[in-house]
Amino acid sequence: MIKAACHIHSEWSYDGKxxxxxxxAEFGRRGYRALLMTEHDRGFTQARLxxxxxxxxxxxxxxxxxxxxxxxxxxxxxxxxxxxxSVPFLGxxxxxxxxxxxVEAAHGIAVFAHPSRKEAWKGFDPKWVSKLxxxxxxxxxxxGWAPSKTALPLIExxxxxxxxxxxFHSSRQFFPLVTQLELETPVTETSVLQGxxxxxxxxxxxxxxxVQHGSNDWRLIGLRAAERCRRSIAITRRLFANG
Numbered sequence: 370m371i372k373a374a375c376h377i378h379s380e381w382s383y384d385g386k387x388x389x390x391x392x393x394a395e396f397g398r399r400g401y402r403a404l405l406m407t408e409h410d411r412g413f414t415q416a417r418l419x420x421x422x423x424x425x426x427x428x429x430x431x432x433x434x435x436x437x438x439x440x441x442x443x444x445x446x447x448x449x450x451x452x453x454x455s456v457p458f459l460g461x462x463x464x465x466x467x468x469x470x471x472v473e474a475a476h477g478i479a480v481f482a483h484p485s486r487k488e489a490w491k492g493f494d495p496k497w498v499s500k501l502x503x504x505x506x507x508x509x510x511x512x513g514w515a516p517s518k519t520a521l522p523l524i525e526x527x528x529x530x531x532x533x534x535x536x537f538h539s540s541r542q543f544f545p546l547v548t549q550l551e552l553e554t555p556v557t558e559t560s561v562l563q564g565x566x567x568x569x570x571x572x573x574x575x576x577x578x579x580v581q582h583g584s585n586d587w588r589l590i591g592l593r594a595a596e597r598c599r600r601s602i603a604i605t606r607r608l609f610a611n612g
Contacts, residue, residue, distance in 0.1 A: 370550065372400050372549060373402065373403040373404070373570075374396055374405065374535060374546075375451075375534045375548045376536045376537065377392060378407065378537055382411075382440075389424055389428035390428045393435060403556060404434070405451075405548070406437050410440065410441045415458045418458040425437040437558075438451060438452055439459075440452075441461075443464060443468075444462040447492065448465045448481075449483065450482065451481075451505070452472050455476070456475040459471050472500065473500045479500060479502060480504065481497070481501055483512070483520075484504060484505070484506075484517060484523060485519050488519075490519040490520065498528075501529055502565060502566070503529045504524050506520040506524065507520075507534070507546060507574065507579060509542045510538065510542055514544075516574075533574060534546065545576065546572070549572075
């Protein structure tokens with residue numbers, strides 16, 4: 370099993386701050402072997418995607434593999450889809466079903482990102498299910514210290530994998546969310562993506578399988594209480610800073 374970090378942005382994203390080599394070094398120090406990168410589609414072209422793929426290859430080390438990927442947004446910037454694989458750049462502001470059709474045709478991997486952000490879960494279409502590998506049920510940037518309440522029901526009745534993502538833009542998003550991958554070959558882009566496709570993976574938080582069901586689970590109750598406290602403290606700090 371190897372540790373992979375999912376949903377990572379670098380300075381190749383318009384709102385990213387970290388260069389690829391720094392990401393490889395810092396995540397490698399924390400024991401991660403692969404980074405599933407997801408740069409925003411804004412400003413990308415096919416030529417830029419090729420440059421980015423080459424940059425990921427150059428930034429990869431013997432210990433950390435940078436897997437290039439794109440985070441696509443719909444026209445309203447509500448629904449976001451994480452995409453990996455040998456997929457050409459598909460364009461900006463595509464309708465989600467059109468995007469998913471194109472990813473499927475290119476044999477890529479698609480994951481529905483942070484359903485709680487801007488209430489994207491309300492636009493979830495059952496037609497997407499056959500074209501998605503999974504749904505991000507815990508996004509550190511959007512959901513904080515506890516999984517999304519609105520994402521969990523989306524996977525309960527469908528064969529979609531639960532994903533956890535840091536949505537890393539800065540050091541504030543470092544958090545023990547891990548995609549554990551079972552690989553039978555060396556760590557390469559092909560083996561990592563194959564491990565995901567074959568579902569030889571599991572999502573963990575704090576070293577434990579991420580909670581998927583059971584609203585009365587003590588871990589889930591504790592995490593949500595901690596998240597409420599964290600948000601209250603953050604609001605108080607902002608009020609004092611502005612006051």
